[in-house]
Amino acid sequence: MTDATPRRRRDAELLEAIRESVRAELAEFGFAGVTFEGVARRAQTSKPVLYRRFSSRADMVIDAFIPHRFATPPAAVTGDLRTDLLALLNGMAARISPADVATMRGLIGEVDEAHIERVGALTFTHLEEWLRDVTDAAAAAGELGPTPVPAAALRVIVAVLRHELIFSRTSGTEPQFAAVVDGALVPMLRAVTAPPA
Incomplete structure (x- = not known):
């Protein structure tokens, strides 16, 4: 007979089981269907354990979803500016599925100011x-050119990626980054790094 009592696990092991369960719930039910009860059941833990770790459903999803998508860069750097920009932007687009876009849109509707800052730290900093x-x-x-790229210019590129992935993307479509890279981002980076006149 199988013992139905959840076994005791180290904190790191339990946390990873919770994160895997959140991602599985997202894949099966979408953001709207993620609940503390469903995650607890799938992770073989209890709702009080989740309540001690997470202040809300959004907090739980942020912890499981965002670091998993932004853990590593999506492409290697070659030194060719256009190639590397396109590889980074297209790599992130390939990594963020339409279901992921729906998750991020759902998070935007639920998070408070503190969580917005946390999402920014977990995503845009990377x-x-x-x-x-x-x-x-x-x-x-x-x-x-010889002038260092200002942080504001990098934030512009991040804003373009965020807009294209989260706010402009429709189901079944992929962002087209070549035009914006050629027409805006590469010229901007060359302009802000040019030597003083």
């Missing part, structure tokens, strides 16, 4: 770091 790697490599290859 993107800015990856973009800094791209621009540093392009500068070393002579594709950009």
